[in-house]
Amino acid sequence: MVERIRSGVEGLDRLVEGGFLRGDVILLAGNTGSGKTIFSMEFICKGATQYGEKGVFVTFEEDAETLKRNILELGFDLEKLEREGLIRVLDLEAIKGSGLSANIDFILDALREMKAKRLVIDSLTAFLIACQEKFEYRTLMHLFYKILKKLGCTSIMTCSVPTGLSTLGLGIEEFIADSVITLENTVRDGQLKTRFLIRKMRGTSHSKKYHEVVIDRKGLKIVPFSMM
Ligand SMILES: Nc1ncnc2c1ncn2[C@@H]1O[C@H](COP(=O)(O)OP(=O)(O)OP(=O)(O)O)[C@@H](O)[C@H]1O
Numbered sequence: 001m002v003e004r005i006r007s008g009v010e011g012l013d014r015l016v017e018g019g020f021l022r023g024d025v026i027l028l029a030g031n032t033g034s035g036k037t038i039f040s041m042e043f044i045c046k047g048a049t050q051y052g053e054k055g056v057f058v059t060f061e062e063d064a065e066t067l068k069r070n071i072l073e074l075g076f077d078l079e080k081l082e083r084e085g086l087i088r089v090l091d092l093e094a095i096k097g098s099g100l101s102a103n104i105d106f107i108l109d110a111l112r113e114m115k116a117k118r119l120v121i122d123s124l125t126a127f128l129i130a131c132q133e134k135f136e137y138r139t140l141m142h143l144f145y146k147i148l149k150k151l152g153c154t155s156i157m158t159c160s161v162p163t164g165l166s167t168l169g170l171g172i173e174e175f176i177a178d179s180v181i182t183l184e185n186t187v188r189d190g191q192l193k194t195r196f197l198i199r200k201m202r203g204t205s206h207s208k209k210y211h212e213v214v215i216d217r218k219g220l221k222i223v224p225f226s227m228m
C-alpha cells in the first residue's frame, strides 16, 4: 500500500491522487521569481503545523535572515516554528566551500536529529556548485537519494531554469527525480502570469494540464482551472 502525504500547497493534491508519495524526491524547476521558494515553504511549514511532519529547509539562494523576513510577509513565522522545534532552517551559504559530501552529511545529521520527514534544498543548482566534478556529484546524489528513501523523508529540490529552456541540464534528473514539476513565467495581456505543470510523477496518474499559480499575502496556491 503506497503512502501519500499532503503537499501543503493549496490546490495541488487533487491533481496528484491526493499527495506526494512518501520518500519521493520532487524537482521543482522554474524561472526566477516564479514562486519556487514560496511553494517549498508551503510544503515545509504546512507539513510541520498541519500534518505532523517536521522539516528541514536548506537555503542557498537567500541568506536565512532575508528569507525569514520575506516569508514572514506571507504569514510564515519561521523563527517561531524553529523555537517550537518543528522546522530548522539551514543556511549552507555560511559553510559553503566545505564540499558536497560534507554538506550532505550535515543535512542528514539534521534530519536524523530532528526526525524530520520533509526536506527542501533551495536550490539544488547552487547546492551542486559546491562540487566541481560532475562524475562525483552523480555518485553522491545517487547515494543521498537512496538514504532519503530509507529515511522516508520526502524532498523538494528547486532548480532555476532560464526562461525558454526546456531541459534542466543537471544530468541527474533521470535517476534522482521521482517527480518533475515546473513553474513557468509567461506574459499574457500585458501581465506576468505563472503557470504550473507536472511533467512527471512516478506511480501517479497526474494532471497533464497547465494550471495557474497565484501568490498573494496568504501564500501560494494552484487555482482549479487550467490555462493554456
Ligand atoms: N507578499 C507578497 N504578495 C504577493 N506576491 C508576492 C509576495 N511576496 C512575493 N510575491 C511574489 O512571489 C515572487 C517570488 O517568489 P519566490 O521567491 O518563491 O520565487 P523564486 O522562484 O524562488 O525566485 P528566485 O529564482 O529569485 O529564487 C515575487 O516575485 C512576487 O511576484
Ligand SMILES: [Mg+2]
Pocket (backbone or CB within 6 Å): 036, 037, 038, 061, 122
Ligand atoms: Mg527562490
